Amino acid sequence: MDILVNGERRQVAGGTTVAGLLRLYQLAAPRVAVEVNERLVRRGAFEQTLLSDNDRVEIVTLVGGG
Numbered sequence: 001m002d003i004l005v006n007g008e009r010r011q012v013a014g015g016t017t018v019a020g021l022l023r024l025y026q027l028a029a030p031r032v033a034v035e036v037n038e039r040l041v042r043r044g045a046f047e048q049t050l051l052s053d054n055d056r057v058e059i060v061t062l063v064g065g066g
Contacts, residue, residue, distance in 0.1 A: 001053040012051065019046040021057065033060045 001014050005021070012021065018034050018041050034041045035058040041049050051057065 001051070003051055003054065004056045006057070006059055013061070016051050017047055018049040018051065018057075021051065022046065022059070025059065026065065027061065031062050033062065035060075 001012060001016075003012060003046055005025075012024070016024075019029065022029055022032065022034070026055075029043055029046055034046070036049065036051065037056050041066065
């Protein structure tokens with residue numbers, strides 16, 4: 001299926017979850033915020049949140065600093 005990730009088209013397998021997408025990008029869940037179709041997904045729901053064809057996903061990486 002096709003989804004949009006941070007403005008770029010990406011093909012992923014049907015049944016992919018937010019957690020699965022983060023694994024594809026090699027991102028650690030505690031260090032990111034994820035929106036699907038302009039709705040924030042709680043970290044505790046990453047494994048259960050299934051992506052659908054044409055979903056718009058925004059992944060923001062959290063970086064510490066001063």
